[in-house]
Amino acid sequence: MKNPDFAAYVPMLKKAKLRLLKMHFESGIGHIGGNLSSLDAVLFLHTQVMEKDDLFVLSKGHSAGALYVTLWAAGQLSDDDISQFHKDNTRLPGHPVGGWHPGIRFSTGSLGHGLGLSAGVGMARRLQKNNTSVYCLMSDGEWNEGSNWEAALFIAHHNLHRVTILIDRNDLQGFGRTGEVANMEPLGDKFRAFGFDVLSIDGHDPRELHRALEQPSGLPKAIIMKTVKGHGVSFMEDKMEWHYLPMTKEQYQQAVEDVERL
Amino acid sequence: MRNAFCQALIVLAQRRRFAFLTGDLGFMALEPLREVMGELFINAGVAEQNMVSVAAGMASEGLPAWVYSIAPFAYARPFEQIRNDVCSHRFDVKIVGNGGGYAYGSMGATHHALEDYGAMLCLPHMRAYIPAFGSDVAPIVETMADTPSPSYLRLGRDEKPDGFTLPPYSGWRSIVSGGGPVIAVIGPIAGSLISKLTAMEEQKRPSFWVVSELPLEHNPPPAAFTADVKKSGALYIVEEHSAHGGLGEALTRWLALAGGVPPRFGHFHAKGYLSGRFGSQRFHRKECGIDADTVLGVIMEGR
Numbered sequence: 001m002k003n004p005d006f007a008a009y010v011p012m013l014k015k016a017k018l019r020l021l022k023m024h025f026e027s028g029i030g031h032i033g034g035n036l037s038s039l040d041a042v043l044f045l046h047t048q049v050m051e052k053d054d055l056f057v058l059s060k061g062h063s064a065g066a067l068y069v070t071l072w073a074a075g076q077l078s079d080d081d082i083s084q085f086h087k088d089n090t091r092l093p094g095h096p097v098g099g100w101h102p103g104i105r106f107s108t109g110s111l112g113h114g115l116g117l118s119a120g121v122g123m124a125r126r127l128q129k130n131n132t133s134v135y136c137l138m139s140d141g142e143w144n145e146g147s148n149w150e151a152a153l154f155i156a157h158h159n160l161h162r163v164t165i166l167i168d169r170n171d172l173q174g175f176g177r178t179g180e181v182a183n184m185e186p187l188g189d190k191f192r193a194f195g196f197d198v199l200s201i202d203g204h205d206p207r208e209l210h211r212a213l214e215q216p217s218g219l220p221k222a223i224i225m226k227t228v229k230g231h232g233v234s235f236m237e238d239k240m241e242w243h244y245l246p247m248t249k250e251q252y253q254q255a256v257e258d259v260e261r262l
Numbered sequence: 263m264r265n266a267f268c269q270a271l272i273v274l275a276q277r278r279r280f281a282f283l284t285g286d287l288g289f290m291a292l293e294p295l296r297e298v299m300g301e302l303f304i305n306a307g308v309a310e311q312n313m314v315s316v317a318a319g320m321a322s323e324g325l326p327a328w329v330y331s332i333a334p335f336a337y338a339r340p341f342e343q344i345r346n347d348v349c350s351h352r353f354d355v356k357i358v359g360n361g362g363g364y365a366y367g368s369m370g371a372t373h374h375a376l377e378d379y380g381a382m383l384c385l386p387h388m389r390a391y392i393p394a395f396g397s398d399v400a401p402i403v404e405t406m407a408d409t410p411s412p413s414y415l416r417l418g419r420d421e422k423p424d425g426f427t428l429p430p431y432s433g434w435r436s437i438v439s440g441g442g443p444v445i446a447v448i449g450p451i452a453g454s455l456i457s458k459l460t461a462m463e464e465q466k467r468p469s470f471w472v473v474s475e476l477p478l479e480h481n482p483p484p485a486a487f488t489a490d491v492k493k494s495g496a497l498y499i500v501e502e503h504s505a506h507g508g509l510g511e512a513l514t515r516w517l518a519l520a521g522g523v524p525p526r527f528g529h530f531h532a533k534g535y536l537s538g539r540f541g542s543q544r545f546h547r548k549e550c551g552i553d554a555d556t557v558l559g560v561i562m563e564g565r
Contacts, residue, residue, distance in 0.1 A: 099351050105322055107350045110342060116312045117347055120319020120327075127281070127301060127325065147343070150312035157307075 001133075004048035004210055012073055016043050017232060017259045019082065020069045025252040027086035029094060031062045033242030037170040037203070037227035038137060039066040044206045045135055045166075046070045046103075049213060053132040055121055057106060059114020060139035060168060061095035062243075068092050071103045112145030114138060115165065119151050122160040134163045141173025144182050155220050156195035164213070165196070165222045168203065170229040172240045191222040203227035233258045263417040263450075264291045264360055266396045270403035271328065272298050278407055281320050285310045285331035287360070292330070314340040317355045318347035326354040326410070332366070333359025333375030337382055337414060344412070349385040354410040357382070362392065362416035362449060363502030363532060364546035371540070375416070376532045380507020382414040383477055389413040390476045394452040396420035398474060401431040405475075419543075421453025426460070433474055433481035436490075440467035443496030443526065443561055444487070448473045448509045451502050451547070454554045468561060469494065473509055478516050488520070496526035498561050500552060505531045530557050 020039060024032045038060065045056060047070070058067050068085060071077040077092075084090040091100055095109025106117050118136040125132060142148060155163050167187075171178050178184060188198040197217040201208040203225025212223045229243070230236025233255040247255060268291055271282065275298050282299055283306045284292060296303045306313035310331055317327035329336065336359040337344065348355045359378055366373035379390035389411055391402045399417070406413050422428065429435050437452065438459045445468045447455065452472045459470050469490045475481040491497050497517075499510040510529035517523045533550040540546075547553040551560075 097350075107346060110346055112311075113315055113343065113347055116315025116343070117319040117322070119312070120316035120321075121323055122319075123304070123316060124281070124320040124323035124325045128323065147311040147315070150307075150309035151315065153309065154306065154312050154316060 001049055001213065002051065004044070004206065006206060009044060009048055009206055012047060013040060013043055014259060014262055016069045016073045017262075018256060019072065020065050021247070021252060021255050021259065023069065023082055023085045024065060025247045026083070028246045029086050030242070030244040030246055031065065031094065032247065033172070033229040033236055033239065034060065034139065034168065034170065035063050035065040036231045036233060036236065037229045038063045038168045039069070040204050040206065040231070041166055041168070041209060041225055042066045042137060043070045043073060044209055046074050048206070049210070050135070051132065053130075055105065055132070055134045056103070057114045057118045057121075057134065057136045058096060058108055059118075059136050060111065060142055061109030063137070063168070064092070064094060064096045067096060067104065071101070076101070076103050111139065111142040112147040115148050115151035115155070118163050119155050119160060122155070122163040123158060125162065126160065131162065135166060136163065137166045137168065139173070140167055140169045140171065140178050140184070140187075141181070143167070143184050143187070144173075152191070152194050152196070159195075159219065161218060161220045163220050165220070167222065167224045168227050169224050170227045172229045172238070172243065174243065176240070188222075188224055196220050196222040198222050198224065200224045200226065204231055232262055263393060263396050263399050263420055266399035267358070267403065267417055268292055268295050270400040271295050273400070274403060274407050275299055278326070280326040280328060280407070281317070282328045283313050283317055283330065285313055285335055287331055310335050310339040311343050314343035314355070314357070315347050318343070318351065318353050321348075321353035321355050322351065326356070326407070328356045328358060330358045330360070332373055333361050333378050333416060334373065337375070337378045341381065344382070345385055348412045349387050352387045352411065354412075356406055356413050356415060358415045358417065360417045362418045363451070364543040365418050367542040367546070368540055371535060376502075376534065377504045377507060378416055379414060379476060380503060383507060385412070387412050389480060390416065392416045392449050392474055392476070393418070394447070394450055394472045394474060395422045395428060397428060398431050402474070416449070418450040421450050423453065423457045426456055431474075434484050434487060435472045436469065436486065437472050438467070438470035439464065440469040441465040442468045443494050443498060444469045444471065444490045445498045445500060445561065446471045446473055446487070446509065446513060447500040449502055451500060451552065455500075455557065458554050458558055468498070476509065476512060478512050483513070483516065491517070491524050495524045497524045498528040498530065498557070500530040500557055502532050502547065502552060505529060528560065
C-alpha cells in the first residue's frame with residue numbers, strides 16, 4: 001500500500017467531481033447520485049492506495065462514471081475518451097465493459113457478480129503465491145443479491161484476506177430506502193458472523209478510509225463506508241431520484257457551484 | 263462417463279496447471295482427482311453462482327478453471343454468471359454438467375437437462391461437447407484443454423453395446439454404414455441404436471452418424487455426410503434435448519444455407535413430461551418417442 005498524499009488528493013477530488021458532473025450532464029444520463037457517493041473511495045484507492053498489480057473491481061457497475069473519471073484523473077483515460085461517455089461508438093458505456101483497459105477487467109452492471117469475481121482473483125493469486133490486493137466496491141442495495149452471500153461465505157471460509165469489500169452505504173436503492181426494501185441491519189454483524197473484520201467509516205473521509213485499509217488484520221475486511229447519495233451537491237444529497245435523473249442546465253450550474261465551494 | 267472424465271483430468275493435470283471446482287458433488291467418483299490436484303481442487307460448496315464467478319476470476323488471472331456439477335445446476339442456476347462473467351470476457355472456463363437429458367431418470371425433472379447445450383450455445387464464444395461414448399471423454403477433454411475458450415461438456419451414461427468397435431473419436435463419425443436414410447445422433451442415445459442397426463441388412467439400413475461437438479461453425483458436417491444425405495434424400499436427427507437450440511435446428515439451418523434440407527426429414531427430440539409421470543431415462547425416452555424402437559420404426563416405415 002502506498003503512502004497517501006492527502007494534500008494532493010483534495011484538489012484532485014474536486015477536479016474529478018467537476019469532470020464527473022460535466023460528463024453526466026453532457027451525456028444527459030442519470031446514475032449521478034451513486035457516482036457521487038462512491039467517487040471519493042474510488043479515486044482515493046486508485047491514486048493513493050493501490051500498487052501497480054493490485055486490482056479494483058467495480059461490482060456496482062452503475063458507478064462507471066466514478067471509475068472512468070478516476071482513470072482519467074490517474075492519466076489512464078484521455079479527455080477524448082471521457083467525452084465519448086455514453087455516446088454511440090464509445091468504449092465507455094453506462095456500465096463498464098471489461099477486457100480492453102487494464103483498469104477495467106470485468107464487465108459489471110448486473111449486481112452480485114463482482115465479489116465472486118474478486119474471490120476468484122484472490123484465490124488464483126494465493127495459489128500463485130502472489131500477495132497483491134483486490135478491492136471490490138459494492139453498493140448497499142446490492143447485498144439483496146444472494147450470490148454475494150455465497151461469495152462472502154467462500155471468501156471467509158478460505159480466509160482470502162487480501163480481498164477487501166468496500167460497501168457504499170448510501171442507504172438508498174432502486175425504488176426505496178434500503179431499510180424499507182429489505183432491511184439488512186445489522187449489516188456489520190452479518191459480516192462478522194461470516195468471519196470478516198468489519199470496519200465502519202465515513203466514506204467521504206479519506207483519512208478514515210486509509211486507517212481502515214491500513215489496520216492490520218488476518219481476516220478479510222468488510223469496510224462499510226457511510227456515504228451520502230449525491231454527496232456535495234445540495235439538491236441531490238440523500239435523494240433517491242438522483243439514481244435516475246439527468247441534470248438540466250440550471251441544475252448542472254448549481255451542482256458546479258456547490259462543488260466549487262467544497 | 264464420470265469416471266472417464268475423472269481419469270482424463272488426472273492425465274491432463276500431469277501436463278497442465280488448472281483449477282477444478284465442484285459444487286459439492288463427486289462422491290465415489292472424483293476422490294482420485296482430489297488426491298492428484300491438491301489445493302487446485304476446490305469444493306466450492308452448494309453455491310453454483312459463486313462457483314462460476316470464482317472460476318471466471320481465476321481464469322482472468324491466467325488459471326483455467328473447470329466447474330463441475332449435476333448438469334442443470336452447472337448451466338441453468340448460474341446462467342447469468344456464465345453469460346456475463348465467463349462468456350462476455352471469453353475466459354477459459356469449462357462448465358461440466360453430469361447427467362445430460364433424462365439421465366437422472368426418476369430423480370425428477372429438477373435433475374434433468376433438456377435444454378443445456380442449446381442454452382449454452384446462445385452465448386458468445388461458447389462451444390459444447392457432447393460425448394456419445396465413454397471413450398470419447400478423454401479426447402474431448404484434451405480438445406477442451408487445448409481450446410482456451412468457454413465451453414460446456416455434457417456427460418451421460420455410455421450405452422455402447424459390448425464388443426462393438428468404434429472408429430477413432432472425431433466431431434463427426436460414421437458409426438454404422440448403410441444404404442438407407444441418414445440418421446444423425448448426438449449424445450449417448452447413439453449407443454442404444456447400434457445393436458438394432460447392425461442387425462439390419464447393410465443396403466437397407468440407415469447410414470448412422472454421431473455428432474459430438476457444436477456449434478457446427480467449428481465442427482462442420484464432412485463431405486461424406488452431406489453426400490450420404492444427398493444420395494438418400496432422407497435425414498433424421500435424434501437428440502435427448504429440446505427442439506429449440508439443439509442439433510436439429512443447427513443442422514437444418516446449416517443444410518438450408520448450403521442448398522436445402524432433403525425431402526424426407528424428421529427430428530426426434532425431448533418433449534418434456536407429456537404424461538406428467540416420471541420414471542427412468544428409458545421411460546422418458548419412450549414417452550417422447552426417441553427410444554431406439556420408435557425411432558427406427560418411424561424411419562424405416564418412411565413416415
